[in-house]
Amino acid sequence: MRSAQSAPICWATYGVLGGGSQEGAGSREQGAVSGGAIEGCGSRKWGARRRTAGCQIRVMKKYRSPVAWQRAHQLAIVTFKAADAAYHPRSRALLDQVRRAAISIEANIVEGYALSTPLQFRRHLRIALGSAAETECLIETASELGYLPDQTISRMRRLLDETLATLFGLVRKRSHPAPCSQLPAP
Template sequence: MHSYRNLIVWQRAIQLVVAIYELTEQFPREEIYGLIAQMRRSAVTIASNIAEGRHRGTKQDFLQFLRIAYSSGAELETQLEIAQRLPKTKRLDYARTTALLTEVMKMLHAMIKTLNPRATKS
């Protein structure tokens, strides 16, 4: 099996992690154990699950880890939405982070559909 490092979705997920870290560095210090930790963990989990799934033994294992990565992306979407509504963080620029997350989610969705063509969920 080829390395996860060759997967464009993994490369974009790593860019997303960096973007999340850069964004959350601008958050108030009191969020270090709250929203900052949650957002960073969600972003890291996306990239980590892509990598782990790629090195599992079967296509079904890979598919399961892609689903976990996709779910972590949904968590991060929610956390970004919350951050954009909070008084102390709503004025930050979320464009780059949101665009990267959208791109990663679309890629994961396409990969999941390709690996599981019988899936009816979209």
């Protein structure tokens, strides 16, 4: 018999929180259960009766746990501080837009994470990617116009590259679910 630690785990879908009017009745969405998060393993119905039938229930982590959010948050903080320090009437519109784009990255990661369905999470990750591309474009423009110091620009580029890499990884991971394997019977 396998130990619980070496048992295969289904990583095909993102954990889904139950709730709302369907509490206790089960949801027809793959992976949904009442009162917790579960990894979906192919069945289209999950209710209180089949909570652990073939898949591992996992605890929902806080939104601060994804590395993509951590990098996006660092980027937003650096961007806000740099924009505040470099404020000039000519650069106002550009730096305000850089702020909005940078904060949008982390806000979309959090919103998608909180909505708790794989489809909505992927959608918000893609929106975050769009905001990251916008941030990159605006940082380049601010750099070429000399609105921000070179040291700040290089730090922002590094954080943006890390954010984009983690976002691309998350989108790729969520777009192509791995096949599930069942947990062994007790």
